[in-house]
Amino acid sequence: MKQLKVAVLGGGSWGTTVASLVARNTDVIIWARDPDTVTEINAEQTNSKYLPGAKLNSGLTATNDIGEAVAGADIIVMGIPSQNFRNVLQEVTKHIRAWVPVISLTKGLEAGTQLRMTEIIQQELPGHPVGVLTGPNLAREIMAGQAAASVIAMEDEIIVKELQEVFKSGLFRVYTNTDVIGCELGGVLKNIIAIAVGMGDGQGAGDNTRAALITRGLSEITRLGTAMGGKAETFSGLAGMGDMIATCTSSQSRNRHVGIELGKGRSMEDIIEEMTMVAEGAKSAPAVMALAAKHGVEMPIAEDVSRVLAGDATASRAFRGLLRVVAGAESEPG
Ligand SMILES: NC(=O)C1=CN([C@@H]2O[C@H](COP(=O)(O)OP(=O)(O)OC[C@H]3O[C@@H](n4cnc5c(N)ncnc54)[C@H](O)[C@@H]3O)[C@@H](O)[C@H]2O)C=CC1
Numbered sequence: 001m002k003q004l005k006v007a008v009l010g011g012g013s014w015g016t017t018v019a020s021l022v023a024r025n026t027d028v029i030i031w032a033r034d035p036d037t038v039t040e041i042n043a044e045q046t047n048s049k050y051l052p053g054a055k056l057n058s059g060l061t062a063t064n065d066i067g068e069a070v071a072g073a074d075i076i077v078m079g080i081p082s083q084n085f086r087n088v089l090q091e092v093t094k095h096i097r098a099w100v101p102v103i104s105l106t107k108g109l110e111a112g113t114q115l116r117m118t119e120i121i122q123q124e125l126p127g128h129p130v131g132v133l134t135g136p137n138l139a140r141e142i143m144a145g146q147a148a149a150s151v152i153a154m155e156d157e158i159i160v161k162e163l164q165e166v167f168k169s170g171l172f173r174v175y176t177n178t179d180v181i182g183c184e185l186g187g188v189l190k191n192i193i194a195i196a197v198g199m200g201d202g203q204g205a206g207d208n209t210r211a212a213l214i215t216r217g218l219s220e221i222t223r224l225g226t227a228m229g230g231k232a233e234t235f236s237g238l239a240g241m242g243d244m245i246a247t248c249t250s251s252q253s254r255n256r257h258v259g260i261e262l263g264k265g266r267s268m269e270d271i272i273e274e275m276t277m278v279a280e281g282a283k284s285a286p287a288v289m290a291l292a293a294k295h296g297v298e299m300p301i302a303e304d305v306s307r308v309l310a311g312d313a314t315a316s317r318a319f320r321g322l323l324r325v326v327a328g329a330e331s332e333p334g
């Protein structure tokens, strides 16, 4: 592979993991806003705040200067949580070269506009190729060297194959897909179902209950995703079912953790207060409900989770409604 320069923006757990993986293949610079993170990555090849115990690739360098990272880059990778994504992208526009592809790692929607991250990229950087890297990819596990599969989705079939080469490495297997909408929405929507599953687990629900929630959850996220233009088969692939299984069953998932704590009866304020990392589902839930209303899609599980997150219902009361007593046909909502 030609020696490309990749800039990863965001020094959190996933940005750092992807930067370390890509550094096996080509030149990578990571931009982090926290100066201590930058110093630590450069001096020790670690990021102890977000990836304690993990050793990063020795070729990875870090900077505090977004201009330095972006100006020389052939590919930009955005590892910034959804609510700050546009602000950072607006800084990127000042330094980026023409036609440089921009890939989102982010699994959230912009509050207020309900936009996907690739839509924000198209607004702020018209003409640049855009894509997402998504799938069942819990950062800590990948840093520990465990095998994982992911999907890079871009509309352009040629560019996506070139970028596949940049992201794949060793036991990190990367597939291509041209369904950007479906892949992106799979990553966003599964977070809310993971909160629902966590709410059940926090109340001692059984394995059958978890399986029912994941399956009914998958059918409701598929309904919204296809109404918004995604392909149904994408939701049974890595970006859909794959990520649902990982996030809904893993003790590492931040979204499931939020659900577990809600299920134990704790308040959202208390839970968020003690978390150092992002739980995108909690932020995206109002936007998801607005999109469901706009597209006329019923999402009973997401709706109950939203009511608990908004403080309008308790987890124990909502959980009783999550699996409706009166069931219709399996093909129907509810
Ligand atoms: N951690 C994981 O296993 C995975 C995370 N993701 C997604 O990746 C995205 C990023 O998540 P994580 O890295 O896990 O989050 P994190 O909570 O570990 O880190 C977030 C990082 O973003 C930085 N940040 C926030 N606002 C910023 C701003 N305005 N300017 C500069 N930096 C800013 C923080 O300083 C922090 O370094 C999320 O959308 C998440 O859903 C996707 C796949 C796996």
Ligand SMILES: O=C(CO)COP(=O)(O)O
Pocket (backbone or CB within 6 Å): 107, 135, 136, 137, 138, 139, 191, 194, 243, 246, 247, 252, 253, 254, 255, 256, 278, 279, 280
């Ligand atoms: O998206 C993820 C795994 O694919 C990470 O999930 P959490 O944000 O819930 O930790």
